[in-house]
Amino acid sequence: MIDLPKQAGPWARPENPRRITAATIFDYMDGGGELYLAYRFGHLDVLEYKAADASLGTILVEVYQMGSSDDAFGLLSTDWGGEPVALDPAGQPQARFPEALYGGGLLRLRAGDLYARVLASRESPASREQVLALGRAIAKGRRGDAVPELVSQVRAPAGWSPRPDRLVFFRSHLVLNSAYFLAAGDVLGLGPDVEGVTTECRPPRPGGRAARLIVLRYPTVDRAAVALRAFREAYLPETAKAAGVEDEGSAPIEEGWAAYRRDGAMLTIALDAPARDAARALVEAPGRGGAGL
């Protein structure tokens, strides 16, 4: 457990945190634990700071020990909304992929392999000050600016703009579906050892249809090949029957065009593109060094 101050303004914490594990997370948050288990979750420590004056409300601190900084990034990436906050008092908040976000009394942050939520039940200037101070204490000595390497593979062809504020790093179809509903079940062979990034890409023409980009990296080439076959059968059955090259293709779908391309253990999928050429260009961009984020 990281060392947090016993006192935060008028709020004081208990001596010891409550330790939540994968086995007990549903007792702690029935209906919510799946999000953390969808990443590589270690454990969660919970502390509730209380004030002698109950009208001030409480400050709840949840510190999630994740398997890697990528997992902590993934949890924060599920919502980039809120006010970016610099956890280094002398620093400026990062404009892209901030380390911490504040809004409505809630601070969410990533610091190395930690993800944390610090929530004041009653927001006030005083509670905000203490929430931010606790966030800084959690982050002390840990880097909060790490970005998964896979994010660098998010590239777009000329004129297209991948949106950093819609980018989600995921390992599970549950998280993918919360950003972009693809299918009720897992049609991409996802899991803790698979990395995925999805975002919306703005088209060259203002007001035009945005496309969806999904970039996946599997632990082996075979896993990627199996995943592509499963995706084609479940989502693009018309391509599963077509003869020809299996590792790349395109098809019209209800919301424009879809394309896919496998390159070794990497699989890139574009959906909802306005035309076949655009869909193909989107999946080819990573290999051709298209514009990144």
Place this chain on the structure above:
Amino acid sequence: MRNITRRDFVRGTLGSVVAGSALTPAVAAAACGTGAQRPPRSARVVLVRDEAVLNAAHDVDIACLDRMLAETVTRMTGQKASRAAWQSLFKPTDIVGLVTTPHLNPTHQELADAVVKALVDAGIPRGQIVNAQGRIDKPRACTALIALPALKAHWLTGLGTVMKLYITYSDSPARYHNEHNADLAETWLLPGVKDKTRLVLVDALRPLCDKGPQPDPRYLWDYKGLIASTDPVAADAVGLQIITAKRKALRGEDWPLSPPPLCVQMADEKFGLGTSRMSEIELVRAGWTAQALI
């Protein structure tokens, strides 16, 4: 049943996806029509709002809530007085189970308390009003149920309100968080549950419009409403309209729930539990009208 995909959803062919699925005998018997071929239905949904029910700190004004509740049940039943309205729904011999949302933006306890008070006033013995949230033995012990969910989005099922309320009655609740979330209406048709819900009363005092899972205060807002119906699907459909409109207002652009709340449409088209079509819903409004979102 094959995997429901985004393409099915966009095409509007969910009915055809499930038409060939293997329903359990009990559910198949309960289903009274599927897809576009189903017979017409109608439902009444009452929406009552009062600006004074929450203060700036979101605390509930009990007296105001009591008035809202009386307004809601009288408009729901067509009775002139609250006591008569409750008596038209429940008898003194009933064992009435209250089913609230227990976690993650729960039903306001003040609302559950107000319902108990109104039932006792209507002649239901206090000892016959029980908490029916939990395992299936709870509703089995009741002769009548009141569904009292909180209005909220849910990150796994899109909407986590009426259809999701009875999830713990299933032997395997977790399966509804995955591929089978579209089938949540099954839980309303389980033996011991089916046909017992006489009133759906949605706590829309302070809804949650984004998926969570844990409530994020940026997505909570003081809507200050109660939504009531005897049709659980229609109540969810109205709540869904409000949540969807709030999300659009927040972002200034369409911000559809993801995953889409397939369970609402499927409750109608696959399970015949009620209507999800706004064209078949008579919406009766009373009280505060600002930012009604519907």
